[in-house]
Amino acid sequence: xxxxxxxxxxxxxxxxxxxxxxxxxxxxxxxxxxxxxxxxxxxxxxxxxxxxxxxxxxxxxxxxxxxxxxxxxxxxxxxxxxxxxxxxxxxxxxxxxxxxxxxxxxxxxxxxxxxxxxxxxxxxxxxxxxxxxxxxxxxxxxxxxxxxxxxxxxxxxxxxxxxxxxxxxxxxxxxxxxxxxxxxxxxxxxxxxxxxxxxxxxxxxxxxxxxxxxxxxxxxxxxxxxxxxxxxxxxxxxxxxxxxxxxxxxxxxxxxxxxxxxxxxxxxxxxxxxxxxxxxxxxxxxxxxxxxxxxxxxxxxxxxxxxxx
Amino acid sequence: xxxxxxxxxxxxxxxxxxxxxxxxxxxxxxxxxxxxxxxxxxxxxxxxxxxxxxxxxxxxxxxxxxxxxxxxxxxxxxxxxxxxxxxxxxxxxxxxxxxxxxxxxxxxxxxxxxxxxxxxxxxxxxxxxxxxxxxxxxxxxxxxxxxxxxxxxxxxxxxxxxxxxxxxxxxxxxxxxxxxxxxxxxxxxxxxxxxxxxxxxxxxxxxxxxxxxxxxxxxxxxxxxxxxxxxxxxxxxxxxxxxxxxxxxxxxxxxxxxxxxxxxxxxxxxxxxxxxxxxxxxx
Numbered sequence: 348x349x350x351x352x353x354x355x356x357x358x359x360x361x362x363x364x365x366x367x368x369x370x371x372x373x374x375x376x377x378x379x380x381x382x383x384x385x386x387x388x389x390x391x392x393x394x395x396x397x398x399x400x401x402x403x404x405x406x407x408x409x410x411x412x413x414x415x416x417x418x419x420x421x422x423x424x425x426x427x428x429x430x431x432x433x434x435x436x437x438x439x440x441x442x443x444x445x446x447x448x449x450x451x452x453x454x455x456x457x458x459x460x461x462x463x464x465x466x467x468x469x470x471x472x473x474x475x476x477x478x479x480x481x482x483x484x485x486x487x488x489x490x491x492x493x494x495x496x497x498x499x500x501x502x503x504x505x506x507x508x509x510x511x512x513x514x515x516x517x518x519x520x521x522x523x524x525x526x527x528x529x530x531x532x533x534x535x536x537x538x539x540x541x542x543x544x545x546x547x548x549x550x551x552x553x554x555x556x557x558x559x560x561x562x563x564x565x566x567x568x569x570x571x572x573x574x575x576x577x578x579x580x581x582x583x584x585x586x587x588x589x590x591x592x593x594x595x596x597x598x599x600x601x602x603x604x605x606x607x608x609x610x611x612x613x614x615x616x617x618x619x620x621x622x623x624x625x626x627x628x629x630x631x632x633x634x635x636x637x638x639x640x641x642x643x644x645x646x647x648x649x650x651x652x653x654x655x656x
Numbered sequence: 657x658x659x660x661x662x663x664x665x666x667x668x669x670x671x672x673x674x675x676x677x678x679x680x681x682x683x684x685x686x687x688x689x690x691x692x693x694x695x696x697x698x699x700x701x702x703x704x705x706x707x708x709x710x711x712x713x714x715x716x717x718x719x720x721x722x723x724x725x726x727x728x729x730x731x732x733x734x735x736x737x738x739x740x741x742x743x744x745x746x747x748x749x750x751x752x753x754x755x756x757x758x759x760x761x762x763x764x765x766x767x768x769x770x771x772x773x774x775x776x777x778x779x780x781x782x783x784x785x786x787x788x789x790x791x792x793x794x795x796x797x798x799x800x801x802x803x804x805x806x807x808x809x810x811x812x813x814x815x816x817x818x819x820x821x822x823x824x825x826x827x828x829x830x831x832x833x834x835x836x837x838x839x840x841x842x843x844x845x846x847x848x849x850x851x852x853x854x855x856x857x858x859x860x861x862x863x864x865x866x867x868x869x870x871x872x873x874x875x876x877x878x879x880x881x882x883x884x885x886x887x888x889x890x891x892x893x894x895x896x897x898x899x900x901x902x903x904x905x906x907x908x909x910x911x912x913x914x915x916x917x918x919x920x921x922x923x924x925x926x927x928x929x930x931x932x933x934x935x936x937x938x939x
Contacts, residue, residue: 374792398788398823406781406815413785416720416763416771417793436775437812441782445763445772 348553349518351490355511355546356454358490360385362497363422363452364392373501374414376400376423378407383513384424384454404429408437408449415447420501423449427456427510431472442506443479450500450507456486457596458624458641459514459547461634468629468637474601476508477575483528484575486510486595486603488549489518492572495526503528512596514634516547519570529573531581537567540592540652541585545571545603547638548594548622554645559652566652577606579614586617592651596643599623620655622648659704662871663937668699668738670931673900674924675737676730679750679757681920686751686759689910690804691731693835693868693895698728698735700874701800710740713767719797720770720786724779724813725804725833726760727912733757733766741768777810779803780830784820787828787888802831806838808849814859820888821860828888829881830861833868835897837908856890868893901926 367373367389379402381387390397400407404425411423423430430453431438442449453472460468476484483503487493493511500507519534534549535556544552549570556566569585571578585591591611593604604621611617624641638644658665672695680686702708706719723732730750737744742756749755756765760774770786773779783801790797807813820828832852840846849855853863862884866873874893881889897911898904901923915923 396792400815400819401822403812403815403819405778405812406784406819409778409781409812409816410785410788410819413771413782413787414789414792416782416786417789417795419789419792437778437781440775441772441778 348550351518352515353490353518354513354515355487355490355493356385356513358493359452359454359497359509359511360388362494363389366498366501367393367396370420370501372419374398374419374421376407376411376421378402378404378425378429380425384452386424386452404434405437408434409441411449412441412445412447415449421449422452424452424454426467427453427469427472428467431475431508432469435475439479443482446481446505448504450509452509452511454511455513456510457512457546458629458637458643459512459596459634461513461637462631464631465628470598470624471601472510473574473597473603474605477601477606481505482575483507483573484510485573486546487572488546488570489516489520491518491520491522491524492526496572499526499528510546512547514547517550519550519553526572529576529578531578532570532572533567533581534570535566535568537565538588539565539656540590541567541569541588542592542594542648542652543569543571543582543585543603543607544594545574546596548596548643551643551645552594552648555648555652558645558649564652564656571603574603574606577610579610582607582610583615586611586615589617590655591617591619592622592648592655593619594622594648597623599625618655620651622651658875663934665699665703665871667931667934668703669695670900670927670934671738672699672731672734674927675734675744675747677920677923677927679730679733679747680914682748683751684914686730686914687727687912688730688901688904689837689897689908690725690728690833690835692899692901692904693897694728694731694802694833695899696869696871697802697831697874697893698731700871702735702739705878706800707797710768713741717795717797720783720799722771722779722783722799722801723761723773724801725776725807726773726779729759729761732761736766736768776804776807777812780813780816783828784816784825787820787825788823790827791825797827799828800831801828802833805832805834805836805843805849805852806846808832808852809847817856817859817861824886825888826885830888830890832890832892833895834892835895837897837911839908839911841908853892856892861888861890863890863892865892868895869899900930
């Protein structure tokens, strides 16, 4: 892990501007959160291809859909709560059902929103987006992965949900990392347990695995950046360790843990323990403190492994 | 100068009602009321107003139409079929699992359908996106969106209206099918969106009030639309729900119900009589 810490939303904004220079058919929309979602970086570079829908997320998604039918590659941004939450049905019916080429750049996902509190801490978005046929869901672990995930989403011609965070997180990938959509990345080998993590929990999983190693527990770490379509082969292979602990900054209901448990219970039964937000609403507080409070850190992952072995 | 005569337009409207009715009868479900209130406007759009090519439904520079009140799909399908996008006989497969004519419009299944709709309130936003795309690319296509009057109760309609006016989308025309009825009663009884024209005007639209069953009115409305710059237009058309079938007219029970055989036969007789009258004018 590197000492460099960056928020995935920063990588998102920079990637959009980078892409926008090369692709004149790239259009970005926001809903009055451009400085926070970082689409402002694109807006500054390409004001003629940036549209602000104002505080109207349902319309944001519909306008994005309409633009995409005319051959534009569209990124539509707001906070995860207002994209997957507020505009769920618009995403389901006006993007998902027609399978349109719109990428939703959802930032400020999870508890790590911090001080804004429960109304803004979206821990349900992965669950909601997973139910939409044809939706791709990417939850990058660091800035390097986030940048390449944006490029990959732009290349697809179907709807993608990109989940970004507000908090600066450590780099887990090297500069020469190559992101492959739908392909999980094994970051560490291990024989006793596999920690399957996504988003900012990947770094925490690596820290947990290092601590467990000292205690004589050999933990593998698998980074599942693409939650849908799930890399079934990698997850089934991981089940060979006999124990899976999933880790995500999301509700334990419906997210990565559920996806893994659903797959393994059908194809390769194995005990699955889910680390995530335990069916509760968050509170206001500093992001790192909130992550600890809700058991979304290395300590909690390691404890879950110890308890299950 | 119209592409076809008013009498031909009138005949097409009756034929569209007949085809839609056959589909609904066969499917034993569907929405005749709101299909029939919109029929004249649908026929005018596809036979007269829009720059389209049934042989090339995805023509890049075509005008776009979004049926935001997607439950009027039988009316749209019948119009598209009569215009030559697919055989009128396809209407018999309406609402069948393997038919391209699903209960609500699907842009990938049905030639000529520009946007998948059905969940009310969402079509105008998509139409706004299309109009924005035309402006962005310097294209001169126009976008038309039709919504129901009950649909105006959906908040997203007004999000879209605010945005369309703010962006000065003069290539967008929103058409409100004001048949005055929704499932739970008249729109006034349920949750009144009146005054519809003043609301759209306040949102920054150029508003035109017409009768939706009068082709002269419709023709004049679109002539006026052509003169408007820098703002979107809204045509509020007064219509009769279930228009053309005596027992369906202004009867909310026909919002989403199929006729039984006896009712179907009566409706066909009425519509065929109307058609024969129009054919006589030609002869």
